[in-house]
Amino acid sequence: MIPPFDYIIPETLEEACNILWEAGKDVGVIAGGTDRVIGLRNGDHSPRLLIDITRIPELRKIEEQDGRILIGAAVTHSEIASSPLLKKYGRVLSDAAYEIGSPQIRNLGTIGGNIVNASPAADSLPPLMVLNAVGKIVSREGAREVPLDQLFKGPYETNLKPHEILVHIGFEKLSSVMRSSFVRLARREAMAIARMSMAVVLRIEKSTNLIEDIRISPGAVMPRPQRMSEVEELLKRKSPDEAILKTASQKVSGVMVRTSGVRSSTSYKAPVVEALFLRAMRSCLEDRG
Amino acid sequence: MEVTLKFILNGKPIEVKVPPHWTLLRLLREKLGLTGTKEGCGIGECGACTVLVDGIPLHSCLLLAPKIEGKSVETVEGLGGRDSLHALQKSFVDHGAVQCGFCTPGILMSAKALLDGNLHPSKEEVKEAISGHLCRCTGYQQIIEAIEAINKDVRE
Ligand SMILES: Cc1cc2nc3c(=O)[nH]c(=O)nc-3n(C[C@H](O)[C@H](O)[C@H](O)COP(=O)(O)OP(=O)(O)OC[C@H]3O[C@@H](n4cnc5c(N)ncnc54)[C@H](O)[C@@H]3O)c2cc1C
Ligand code: FES
Numbered sequence: 001m002i003p004p005f006d007y008i009i010p011e012t013l014e015e016a017c018n019i020l021w022e023a024g025k026d027v028g029v030i031a032g033g034t035d036r037v038i039g040l041r042n043g044d045h046s047p048r049l050l051i052d053i054t055r056i057p058e059l060r061k062i063e064e065q066d067g068r069i070l071i072g073a074a075v076t077h078s079e080i081a082s083s084p085l086l087k088k089y090g091r092v093l094s095d096a097a098y099e100i101g102s103p104q105i106r107n108l109g110t111i112g113g114n115i116v117n118a119s120p121a122a123d124s125l126p127p128l129m130v131l132n133a134v135g136k137i138v139s140r141e142g143a144r145e146v147p148l149d150q151l152f153k154g155p156y157e158t159n160l161k162p163h164e165i166l167v168h169i170g171f172e173k174l175s176s177v178m179r180s181s182f183v184r185l186a187r188r189e190a191m192a193i194a195r196m197s198m199a200v201v202l203r204i205e206k207s208t209n210l211i212e213d214i215r216i217s218p219g220a221v222m223p224r225p226q227r228m229s230e231v232e233e234l235l236k237r238k239s240p241d242e243a244i245l246k247t248a249s250q251k252v253s254g255v256m257v258r259t260s261g262v263r264s265s266t267s268y269k270a271p272v273v274e275a276l277f278l279r280a281m282r283s284c285l286e287d288r289g
Numbered sequence: 290m291e292v293t294l295k296f297i298l299n300g301k302p303i304e305v306k307v308p309p310h311w312t313l314l315r316l317l318r319e320k321l322g323l324t325g326t327k328e329g330c331g332i333g334e335c336g337a338c339t340v341l342v343d344g345i346p347l348h349s350c351l352l353l354a355p356k357i358e359g360k361s362v363e364t365v366e367g368l369g370g371r372d373s374l375h376a377l378q379k380s381f382v383d384h385g386a387v388q389c390g391f392c393t394p395g396i397l398m399s400a401k402a403l404l405d406g407n408l409h410p411s412k413e414e415v416k417e418a419i420s421g422h423l424c425r426c427t428g429y430q431q432i433i434e435a436i437e438a439i440n441k442d443v444r445e
């Protein structure tokens with residue numbers, strides 16, 4: 001059973017910030033509620049008051065601004081999956097949004113909720129890492145911009161303060177010479193969340209056939225979302241042949257084991273993360289046309 | 290504390306008082322007497338509680354009631370009644386797509402949303418539209434056929 005609380009749906013960001021500031025303790029933000037309501041049911045938290053941020057206009061739009069794409073925190077996964085702007089300039093994210101849960105979950109769950117909930121298996125996080133996404137966070141105290149890779153402290157833990165609201169996420173548009181790919185282990189046969197994934201952005205210089213830009217971020221294998229910079233360094237300015245991909249894939253599993261430690265699941269996860277990495281890289285390479 | 294909600298329910302404007310921690314599912318079943326919408330898992334996994342909000346399929350078990358203020362909600366009761374079956378309901382009966390019937394109201398709503406937006410969905414689109422529903426009985430084949438039959442009817 002869900003314990004009782006009060007509920008406010010502010011129409012403006014200012015109003016929401018003021019309520020959060022003045023209400024003090026035991027107050028929470030709710031977006032779609034797909035994580036929150038389950039937490040309430042389980043008794044994980046029992047707020048006195050919930051602030052619903054889904055009717056604040058700034059949080060509801062996807063727009064293009066000075067070469068960047070801004071996505072409001074309360075935009076749903078369905079809206080991201082079907083956005084022509086994102087298909088063109090941030091495909092790795094819209095592909096991931098399409099893989100989330102079921103149609104009903106995508107219609108209700110938001111990108112902001114996915115980020116702030118900070119599950120190690122959240123599907124939008126690896127794409128946002130390889131897009132170098134930056135979050136805009138506001139409160140009564142002011143606004144701050146935080147690169148998303150600095151937002152996460154650990155599983156289900158961010159450094160967002162209780163009175164802060166994530167307003168939008170922004171990233172530089174991927175140009176047409178950039179290739180990107182998101183691959184996930186099981187394509188939604190099961191709706192369970194624990195699934196490994198891999199997001200990659202790749203740019204190869206046509207004249208030299210060398211890797212000029214490479215960004216790699218796995219999902220559900222490390223305690224918090226992050227890039228694999230060691231593997232990226234290894235691949236930079238190399239020609240993307242099978243031998244180097246193989247070496248890089250072993251490094252991917254090596255980094256995974258080092259960051260998350262050896263566990264009972266490691267012997268299963270290592271070959272899987274290697275295969276996901278190779279699939280993502282090959283899909284980028286084939287896409288070069 | 291209760292809040293007063295105004296919204297459209299199956300085409301008719303209504304006003305109702307509800308505690309804000311109730312889900313839409315609980316409001317429908319316990320206060321409005323609409324028990325066609327089912328509670329299966331209660332955690333967004335099975336789809337039995339699916340209703341349309343502004344035409345979009347959502348899990349009413351995860352939707353807090355205050356969220357529907359000013360919106361339009363459609364449940365299976367709005368689709369058709371015993372003597373006035375909706376084409377989808379009739380097709381489900383004709384194709385043996387209903388066995389125990391527990392999953393049926395939810396699936397009907399997802400199918401309605403699909404057909405409202407796309408008169409000629411492909412088999413893949415039909416499968417995708419019902420991918421958030423669990424059915425223990427039919428193995429889905431009859432359900433897919435029942436939905437596909439509708440778009441054929443329209444075409445002919
Ligand atoms: C059946 C099921 C299947 C699922 N499958 C997947 C899946 O395949 N992949 C996946 O990644 N996830 C999955 N999820 C998890 C969930 O749907 C997503 O994480 C979703 O994006 C959460 O968004 P929400 O709007 O529902 O968040 P909410 O539940 O509303 O909020 C989540 C948390 O974020 C905080 N929050 C939300 N928005 C803001 C904001 N703007 N500012 C500050 N704080 C905020 C809330 O306070 C809360 O702590 C699944 C969930 C269910 C129930
Ligand atoms: S009862 Fe809502 S999804 Fe199962």
Ligand code: FES
Pocket residue numbers: 386387388389390391392393423424425426427
């Ligand atoms: S008919 Fe029994 S669950 Fe679908």
